[in-house]
Amino acid sequence: MTLDVAKPKSSRRRSREFAVQGIYQWLLAGDNVGNIEAFLRESNTSFARADEKLFRAILFGAIKDMKSLQDAIAPHVDRPMDEVSMVEAAVLCVGAYEIISMPETPYPVIINEAIELAKTFGGLDGHKFVNGVLDKLAALVRSEEVSAGRGKRHA
Incomplete structure (x- = not known):
């Protein structure tokens, strides 16, 4: 008999989860980013x-x-x-920001993390939508990396 023990979340996965929550809150309420950060820090023990x-x-x-x-x-x-759910929009923004602004992180890692975020926070098939959009964005923004297949899988 094996126990189904969930793999502990990495610090980077937690960061992305909190970023999605913060961006969602910003998209929903337009609150000040400093207030959003403070709220996330104070309301989450993790x-x-x-x-x-x-x-x-x-x-x-x-x-x-x-x-x-x-x-x-x-x-x-x-x-x-404006017809994209706010949850999916927040996940897409996190993924797009990393693809565009953080070239040190391989694009497959970013896309895999975004898929997991969409599964955690989004609707039933939202992860498929997120995957498709970010794949296309990565092919455009990181064409050399995509064509070379250099993306390594590590968060």
Whole structure:
């Protein structure tokens, strides 16, 4: 008999989860990013186990670059962006920000993490949508990496 023990979340996965929550809150309420960060820190006991540097880079960077991220994502979406669920939009923004602004992280890692985030927070098939959009974005933004197949799988 084997026990089904869930693999502990990495600090980087936690950072991405908190970034998705923060971006979702920003998209929903338009609150100040500093207030959002403070709320996430104070309301989650697991925040201390997140990679703070990564969390802040994604949260602040994605919100600062929201317009350009949405412009980069939109051509790969089969409907107007305002019809995309806010959860999927938040996951897409996290993934797009990392693909565009964090070339040190291999694109397959970013896409795999985004798929897991969509499975955690999104609807039934949202992860398929996120995968398709980010695959297309990566092919455009990281064409050399994609064509060379250099992406290594590690978070």
